[in-house]
Amino acid sequence: MHRPDHRRDPHRDPRPGTAQQDRFPAADRFADGAQYIAGRLACGTSGRTHTVVDPATGAGVLTYELAGTDDVDAAVAAARAAFPGWAGATPGERSDALHRFAAVLGAQAEDLARAESLQCGKPLKLTREFDVPGTVDNTAFFAGAARHLQGQSAGEYSGDHTSYVRREPIGVVGSIAPWNYPLQMAAWKILPAIAAGNTIVLKPAELTPLTSLMFARAATEAGLPDGVVNIVTGAGREAGEHLVGHPDVAMTSFTGSTAVGRRVAGIATATVKRLHLELGGKAPFVVFDDADLEAAAHGAVAGALINTGQDCTAATRAYVQRPLYEAFVERTAALMETVRLGDPFAPGTDLGPLVSHAQRDRVAGFVDRARGYARVVTGGEAPGGDLKDGAYYRPTLITGAAHDSEAVQSEIFGPVLVVLPFDTDDEGIRLANDTPYGLAASAWSRDVYRAHRATREIKAGCVWVNDHIPIISEMPHGGYRASGFGKDMSMYSFEEYTQLKHVMFDNTAVAAKDWHRTVFGDR
Ligand code: NAD
Numbered sequence: 001m002h003r004p005d006h007r008r009d010p011h012r013d014p015r016p017g018t019a020q021q022d023r024f025p026a027a028d029r030f031a032d033g034a035q036y037i038a039g040r041l042a043c044g045t046s047g048r049t050h051t052v053v054d055p056a057t058g059a060g061v062l063t064y065e066l067a068g069t070d071d072v073d074a075a076v077a078a079a080r081a082a083f084p085g086w087a088g089a090t091p092g093e094r095s096d097a098l099h100r101f102a103a104v105l106g107a108q109a110e111d112l113a114r115a116e117s118l119q120c121g122k123p124l125k126l127t128r129e130f131d132v133p134g135t136v137d138n139t140a141f142f143a144g145a146a147r148h149l150q151g152q153s154a155g156e157y158s159g160d161h162t163s164y165v166r167r168e169p170i171g172v173v174g175s176i177a178p179w180n181y182p183l184q185m186a187a188w189k190i191l192p193a194i195a196a197g198n199t200i201v202l203k204p205a206e207l208t209p210l211t212s213l214m215f216a217r218a219a220t221e222a223g224l225p226d227g228v229v230n231i232v233t234g235a236g237r238e239a240g241e242h243l244v245g246h247p248d249v250a251m252t253s254f255t256g257s258t259a260v261g262r263r264v265a266g267i268a269t270a271t272v273k274r275l276h277l278e279l280g281g282k283a284p285f286v287v288f289d290d291a292d293l294e295a296a297a298h299g300a301v302a303g304a305l306i307n308t309g310q311d312c313t314a315a316t317r318a319y320v321q322r323p324l325y326e327a328f329v330e331r332t333a334a335l336m337e338t339v340r341l342g343d344p345f346a347p348g349t350d351l352g353p354l355v356s357h358a359q360r361d362r363v364a365g366f367v368d369r370a371r372g373y374a375r376v377v378t379g380g381e382a383p384g385g386d387l388k389d390g391a392y393y394r395p396t397l398i399t400g401a402a403h404d405s406e407a408v409q410s411e412i413f414g415p416v417l418v419v420l421p422f423d424t425d426d427e428g429i430r431l432a433n434d435t436p437y438g439l440a441a442s443a444w445s446r447d448v449y450r451a452h453r454a455t456r457e458i459k460a461g462c463v464w465v466n467d468h469i470p471i472i473s474e475m476p477h478g479g480y481r482a483s484g485f486g487k488d489m490s491m492y493s494f495e496e497y498t499q500l501k502h503v504m505f506d507n508t509a510v511a512a513k514d515w516h517r518t519v520f521g522d523r
Pocket residue numbers: 176177178179180181203204205206234235236237240241244255256257258260261263264277278279280281311312411413439478479483484
């Protein structure tokens with residue numbers, strides 16, 4: 001395998017003993033490249049490199065060679081070779097391997113948290129308390145779930161036959177993940193696929209490959225056979241499209257933007273693949289006039305700012321019934337101003353930078369354009385000072401935007417909340433449903449009938465009542481409408497990653513079956 005000598009950029013990469021290296025003690029784990037194929041790291045062969053950048057400082061962390069189509073072919077071949085053995089393992093054997101996998105991940109929790117914080121700019125308290133424990137819990141959940149794959153019970157439905165249903169793995173799954181929760185997205189894609197007996201090739205986002213690679217290595221350390229989990233780290237247009245169109249890949253599972261999801265769907269459909277799409281969101285946050293204002297304001301700030309707003313379920317559009325509107329805007333803006341921006345590794349930090357300077361500039365563009373048609377109540381700028389080199393942006397609250405404006409309709413994917421008033425319950429629910437998306441939503445009320453109505457009538461894959469954001473391994477996550485289809489997590493995810501086979505046994509042992517009359521007449 002070609003081993004380049006420019007894996008570490010001499011101008012930008014961490015030097016041993018520097019503060020940058022302290023931020024990333026696991027750096028030398030990637031010395032052999034950023035592809036993980038058949039149980040070992042390898043360099044990509046596209047001929048192009050990518051540098052992972054710490055968005056808090058702008059410093060390079062690791063330069064790696066991007067995967068080309070040959071690397072995708074090698075990963076798919078490894079997954080294909082591993083499939084018969086892994087699919088043929090008993091559920092108990094797969095479960096044991098996943099339990100060991102959860103234990104290895106648990107032992108590496110701090111390294112995983114630091115690497116995730118470094119490549120994404122997430123505060124360490126978020127990765128330590130949410131990304132990493134969530135991933136370990138997901139792994140433990142699927143270790144248990146692997147033993148509970150079920151089909152319909154067997155029976156004599158025709159009278160003359162015994163029918164039963166086999167639930168079988170699909171084959172090699174090709175998955176593509178975004179950069180906002182790289183570790184959790186890798187887990188959500190890989191775990192249900194392999195628990196059900198499939199093998200997988202995952203393409204993480206180019207910006208954030210580190211924890212997907214660590215996750216795959218942990219699988220090998222836990223004793224999963226080589227080739228069951230493979231990672232190709234390449235560009236979407238090259239490695240991503242090659243993976244989606246690959247004839248030996250039986251299923252595509254994509255998480256990312258709706259625009260790219262449409263393109264991926266076209267390629268997958270042309271090759272008649274099973275398809276699972278987890279796409280963008282623009283979650284409404286509906287506050288009725290009997291809600292607990294303090295709870296709603298705290299919920300809106302936390303729900304809008306988690307992961308610096310780069311969360312597909314983040315609260316992005318708060319609709320507040322007129323009697324509470326002014327007080328909600330005032331309290332929410334005041335709470336936003338108390339949030340401490342800073343270095344993700346500093347203990348006092350609440351909010352880190354965005355994932356990249358390009359993403360920060362994209363968010364700033366939305367807000368700058370909004371000044372022309374709405375009011376920026378707080379935020380709306382990069383902080384400067386000690387944080388000037390990082391991709392930081394202040395928590396931002398916008399009011400007065402028209403409902404068809406881009407601030408209300410488009411996914412901004414940053415720490416920006418738009419707040420709008422409504423009068424009647426009908427209007428609040430109608431506005432909540434008035435974007436193309438349908439991933440998540442919340443309703444805030446102390447009236448059980450109002451809350452129930454909102455959960456029935458809001459078109460989204462998840463509706464919280466008096467909270468916004470929590471997820472749990474046992475419950476499904478997935479979208480309605482332009483947010484995609486199919487479910488991650490929970491037993492429901494097995495519907496995506498398995499196929500059902502009807503097996504029908506004749507019980508009559510008669511040569512001339514009754515139904516043959518339709519062919520032979522009375523003979
Ligand atoms: P993106 O769509 O730009 O990229 C996602 C992935 O697709 C990346 O790995 C990228 O390299 C790859 N890709 C890009 N072009 C491709 C192509 N032509 N063919 C194949 N692959 C291609 O999304 P992003 O900016 O990385 O992530 C943010 C988006 O992800 C947001 O829209 C967010 O809502 C969405 N998201 C959704 C969920 C969910 O569960 N629904 C979860 C997390 C993120």
